[in-house]
Amino acid sequence: MATSWQRGVCLLLPIFVSWVNTKSSPLPLVINTWPFTNATEKAWEVMSEGSGKALDAVVAGCGQCQTQQCDGTVGYGGSPDETGETTLDAMIMNGDTFEVGSVGDLRRVKDAIGVARAVMDYTQHTLLAGEAATRFAVDMGFKEESLSTNSSVQMWKGWKSGHCQPNYRKNVSPDPKTHCGPYKPSSNVEERQRASDRVGRDNHDTIGMVVVDINSRVMAGTTTNGMNHKVPGRIGDSPIVGAGAYASSGVGGAAATGDGDIMMRFLPAFHAVTLLGQGLTVTKAAQVAMAPIAKAYPTFSGAVVVADAKGNFGAACHGLQGGFHYSVATPQIGQVKVYVVDCT
Amino acid sequence: MDSARKRHAVVVGTWAFSAEPVKVAARLVSQGCTCEDSVENALNLAEEDEKYGPFQVGRGGPPNQNGELEMDAAIMSGKQMSFGAVTALQGISRASSVARCVMERSKHSMLTAQGAQDFAVQSGFHLDILNTQSGDGASRIQSSEHQAKSESSSQHDTLGIIVLDSHGNIATGVTSSGMKNKARGRIGDSALPGSGLFADNEVGAVCCSGEGDQIMKFCPSFMVLELMRQGMEPETACQTAIRRITKRVKPSPPFELAIIAVNMEGKVGAATTVKEWGDTVTGRSYPGFPFAVWSGIAGEEPQIRSAQPET
Numbered sequence: 107m108a109t110s111w112q113r114g115v116c117l118l119l120p121i122f123v124s125w126v127n128t129k130s131s132p133l134p135l136v137i138n139t140w141p142f143t144n145a146t147e148k149a150w151e152v153m154s155e156g157s158g159k160a161l162d163a164v165v166a167g168c169g170q171c172q173t174q175q176c177d178g179t180v181g182y183g184g185s186p187d188e189t190g191e192t193t194l195d196a197m198i199m200n201g202d203t204f205e206v207g208s209v210g211d212l213r214r215v216k217d218a219i220g221v222a223r224a225v226m227d228y229t230q231h232t233l234l235a236g237e238a239a240t241r242f243a244v245d246m247g248f249k250e251e252s253l254s255t256n257s258s259v260q261m262w263k264g265w266k267s268g269h270c271q272p273n274y275r276k277n278v279s280p281d282p283k284t285h286c287g288p289y290k291p292s293s294n295v296e297e298r299q300r301a302s303d304r305v306g307r308d309n310h311d312t313i314g315m316v317v318v319d320i321n322s323r324v325m326a327g328t329t330t331n332g333m334n335h336k337v338p339g340r341i342g343d344s345p346i347v348g349a350g351a352y353a354s355s356g357v358g359g360a361a362a363t364g365d366g367d368i369m370m371r372f373l374p375a376f377h378a379v380t381l382l383g384q385g386l387t388v389t390k391a392a393q394v395a396m397a398p399i400a401k402a403y404p405t406f407s408g409a410v411v412v413a414d415a416k417g418n419f420g421a422a423c424h425g426l427q428g429g430f431h432y433s434v435a436t437p438q439i440g441q442v443k444v445y446v447v448d449c450t
Numbered sequence: 451m452d453s454a455r456k457r458h459a460v461v462v463g464t465w466a467f468s469a470e471p472v473k474v475a476a477r478l479v480s481q482g483c484t485c486e487d488s489v490e491n492a493l494n495l496a497e498e499d500e501k502y503g504p505f506q507v508g509r510g511g512p513p514n515q516n517g518e519l520e521m522d523a524a525i526m527s528g529k530q531m532s533f534g535a536v537t538a539l540q541g542i543s544r545a546s547s548v549a550r551c552v553m554e555r556s557k558h559s560m561l562t563a564q565g566a567q568d569f570a571v572q573s574g575f576h577l578d579i580l581n582t583q584s585g586d587g588a589s590r591i592q593s594s595e596h597q598a599k600s601e602s603s604s605q606h607d608t609l610g611i612i613v614l615d616s617h618g619n620i621a622t623g624v625t626s627s628g629m630k631n632k633a634r635g636r637i638g639d640s641a642l643p644g645s646g647l648f649a650d651n652e653v654g655a656v657c658c659s660g661e662g663d664q665i666m667k668f669c670p671s672f673m674v675l676e677l678m679r680q681g682m683e684p685e686t687a688c689q690t691a692i693r694r695i696t697k698r699v700k701p702s703p704p705f706e707l708a709i710i711a712v713n714m715e716g717k718v719g720a721a722t723t724v725k726e727w728g729d730t731v732t733g734r735s736y737p738g739f740p741f742a743v744w745s746g747i748a749g750e751e752p753q754i755r756s757a758q759p760e761t
Contacts, residue, residue, distance in 0.1 A: 187565075204667040204698060210537075210637070211562045230634045232663045235538050236563025238635025274557040291573050295554045339565015340558045341537070348644050348669040366561045371533045372528070373644040376669045380676065402531050 132417025133322070134160070136435045137363040137412055138167060138315040138394030139363040141444045142180075145171040145313055146433040148372055150442065153317065160317040161200055161223075163325040168196070168219040171313040172329055179311040182216045183255030185331040187338045188273065188287070190262035192253035192331050194218035197233075198226060201324035210235040210341035214250045215243040219329040222345070224248075233345060253331075274337050274367075310345050314351050314361025314375075314411065322415035324359040326351035326375070333366070342366030348376030354413050358382040360395070364408020364423075372399045374410045388412045391424035393450070400424045400450055409449075423449040457616050458746035460716040461488070464610040464659040464708060466729055466740035467505050472497050475613050475742040483653035485613040485621035486527050486550065491525065492611045493625045494547035500715035502626070504730045505607040509543040509579055511627025516634045518581040521545035521627055524560075524641035525553055528620040535560040535641040536621045538634075540569050541577040546625045551575075559643070563635060578586060584693070607647040611668045612658030612712045616746075620714065622647045622655040630663070638662025644672030653679045654686075654713035660723075662708040666694045674711050684711035684719025692721045708739040708757070718743055 126290050137151040149167030153160065172181035179185060185193055196218035197208030199404050207226025209436035210233060221243040225234050233243055244250050265285065267269070275282035277296060278289035301431040312330035319325075328350040332342050343366035344350035350366075352375040353359035360378035362369055381391035392412040399406060407425030429446045459479045463472040473689035475492035479485060496502040503510020514520050524535035534553025537560060539545050548570040550560050561569050571577070608626035624647045626640035639645040639662035646662075648671035649655035656671040656678075670691050675688035688709045696704040708722040722739030729735070736759040744750065 129701055193696065199667075206667050210560075211565060229633060230663060231633055232666055233637040233642075234633060234635045236565070236635050238563065238633065242635070265534055275555065276557055277555045288572055291551070291555055337556050337558055337561060337565065337569060339561040339569065340556075341560040341562050342558075346560075346642055347666050348672065352669075369558060369733065370559050371531050371643045373669055373672045376644065376672060377676070380673070 126264070127382065129321045131320070131437045133318055133320045133436065134165065134415045135318045135413055135419060136163065136315065137411050137413050137419050138313055138433050139361060139409065140175045140177070140311055140313065141400070141431045141433055142171050142313050143433045143442045143444065144174060146435050146442045147178065149315060149317055150236055150435040153319065160319040160325040161198070164198060164315050164325045165219050165223055167315050168313055168327045168329045169217060170289035172216060172218065176313055177311045180330055181311050182253040183258045185334045185336070186258045186262040186337045187340070189338055190254065190259065192258055193336070194329065194331050195342055196222040196329035197345040197347065197350055198222045198327040199325065199347065199351055199353045200226070201326065201355040201359060206232045206347050208233045208347070209239045210345045211339055212243065213237060214237045214240055214253060215248045216251065216253065217248055219327055220250055221246070222327070232347070235341065236339070243382065259299055259362045261334070270335070273279050273335050273341070312350070312366070314363055314365040316351070316353065316359035316361055316411065316413045318359065318413055318417060320414060323355040324353040324357070324415060326353035326359040326361055328361055343370035346370050348373040350375060350377045352376045354379050354383070358388070358412065358414035360410055360412045362408065362410045365406045368403050369399060369408050374399065378410055378412045382412070382414050387420070388418045389420035392420050396422045396450070421445070421447045425446060425449060456636050456679055457618055458559070458716050459616045460712050460746055461720060461744040461752070462612045462710050462712055462718055463492070463742040464657055464710055465503065465505065465607055465727065465730070466736055466742065466754050468609055468611065469742040469754060470751045471609060471611060472742040472744050475611055476752065479613055482749040485615045485619050486525060488613045489525060489611050489621045489623040490546055490550050493609060493623050494544050495608050497545060501731060502609070503621065505609065505628060506624055506627050507607070507609045510626060512630035514628065514634050514636070515631045517577055519627055521625065522641040523549045523623070523625040524639055524643070524647055525623040526621065526643060526647050526649040527551045527737065528649035528655060531650060533559050533643050536566040537562040537641050539566045539570070540581050541567055541579050542575050543578055548575060548696055553601070559581055560641070562637070594616050604704050606659070606661045608659045610659055610710065612655045612657055612710060614712050614714070614716055618651065618714060619647050620655045622649045622657050624657055639665040644669040646671060648672050650651045650673045650675060650715070654684065654711060656709060656711040659708045664705040665707055665717040668698070670695060670707065670709055674709055678711065678713055678717065679708045684713050684717050685721070686719070687711060687718045688721035689760055692723060696723060696760065710741050716746065720755070721760055722757045723759050725759050
């Protein structure tokens with residue numbers, strides 16, 4: 107699983123799709139984290155249909171990744187929590203109206219981005235979580251089914267038999283570095299650990315997508331199954347407005363991926379869009395948004411993709427060996443293309 | 451950290467009802483407690499006292515549409531930007547203490563719903579609020595008097611506390627039972643970093659209160675902190691954020707939003723869209739957004755100041 111993205115790059119052939127409008131136009135634009143090119147292509151297809159709406163494109167693109175279980179870190183059947191259950195986080199944002207819908211810790215429903223959209227469309231709330239989010243989804247017509255697969259069950263069993271390593275507990279007894287739970291608080295509380303002992307790259311991918319239409323309207327979304335072996339109930343950065351993604355029509359959009367527990371405190375997506383509003387270029391905005399995270403947690407790994415309303419795009423990353431790969435489609439590029447940016 | 455320069459401690463709380471929690475934090479921080487301990491204890495006072503229920507805080511707060519009490523709470527420390535939050539937590543009144551536990555005893559930032567409750571119980575918290583899922587009503591451990599009062603309140607209050615200590619550390623925390631009849635599992639802005647709260651020892655700390663489903667779309671706490679980082683005074687930064695946000699939601703009337711901020715020099719600022727705030731318990735009403743400030747003199751009572759709505 108760790109290398110599926112690499113295989114994706116190797117196998118990547120230019121994917122020609124039917125392009126609308128003038129071929130030299132930078133808009134519409136689809137950009138998403140990682141070389142999840144099928145998602146990019148799916149979103150592009152929606153934009154190519156004359157009446158294609160950017161919001162629908164985000165849902166379709168992210169939905170494609172959910173169905174295909176991109177890297178095992180998006181959709182069902184991946185990242186089992188301590189109890190072996192897969193739970194999903196997703197959000198969607200309309201940069202015209204600033205409306206947001208998101209779900210966290212969603213259980214037994216596969217289409218997390220669809221449920222996020224339903225939260226936006228059918229409630230006055232913004233974020234629903236846990237069993238209650240499942241109940242809402244079922245009421246809205248989504249199918250309730252197990253998110254476990256043979257692969258996720260095997261992953262969980264392997265983790266259990268390997269003394270539950272790694273896990274996300276600290277300052278508890280028995281020592282979480284060597285033992286499974288149940289855990290009780292230990293009397294000492296050490297200073298917060300640096301991120302050095304945290305997970306590798308195969309454990310924190312998220313698809314985050316930004317779509318800009320020809321009228322510079324910006325929409326964004328994310329969907330993920332979070333961290334392998336997370337503490338049950340954990341919500342990461344993906345469904346948090348401004349952390350996982352942000353969109354502001356006429357300005358731009360951004361989406362983040364990486365070590366969500368750390369990244370959510372720094373609102374990199376909101377930060378990047380704010381900086382675009384102040385006139386920074388896409389690349390500079392991405393870099394400046396990532397800088398404070400790297401400063402506080404030098405060993406964290408993560409990335410942000412940024413697009414402005416004119417169709418300029420860029421990315422920045424930290425701590426990813428071999429750089430960060432992301433996928434883009436515009437009429438100018440003429441195909442879905444994977445770009446790489448070197449990390450700081 | 452410039453340890454040679456002696457700073458003075460400051461405690462600020464959202465809304466006039468925060469005077470007592472602010473007093474608790476002030477006493478603790480002047481006794482040398484950490485700002486995280488001071489924030490947590492101040493929030494606990496309100497969480498465990500039913501009289502804060504009408505302000506959508508703690509065990510006396512209004513139930514969700516299933517008749518259950520669900521809390522959101524978070525703590526953020528400006529030192530290393532540590533953060534812990536619990537959301538849609540049932541059964542435990544000291545939600546901010548569970549949030550602190552997430553910060554200190556897990557590597558995650560936020561736990562929610564059943565997972566949050568399980569984590570709390572494993573960590574030694576007792577279930578002290580009984581929620582039943584009988585469908586149409588609550589049978590919570592709560593006096594009917596406070597229930598009635600909370601029903602009369604239509605405001606979106608929450609308690610946010612900022613504590614700056616004299617060693618150059620700052621922390622902030624927020625606790626909320628959320629709005630009455632919210633959907634089960636609904637998470638508001640209170641416990642979200644950058645929306646309900648934000649802290650950074652290099653700049654200061656910020657807390658927001660108001661209509662959570664709207665607030666979180668604009669990350670106002672993060673926005674104010676960044677404006678302060680660029681050199682704005684806390685007051686100006688809060689006002690600027692309110693103006694930017696209300697400009698973006700022009701078509702609809704501005705939603706309820708109140709912001710408090712403290713910088714590392716101990717300067718305090720606030721701004722709001724609220725024209726008037728009525729204390730449903732004392733019956734007293736205040737123009738604008740009243741907030742409580744203790745400015746670092748041991749033994750002195752917190753003052754209530756008011757921010758007037760931005761036009």
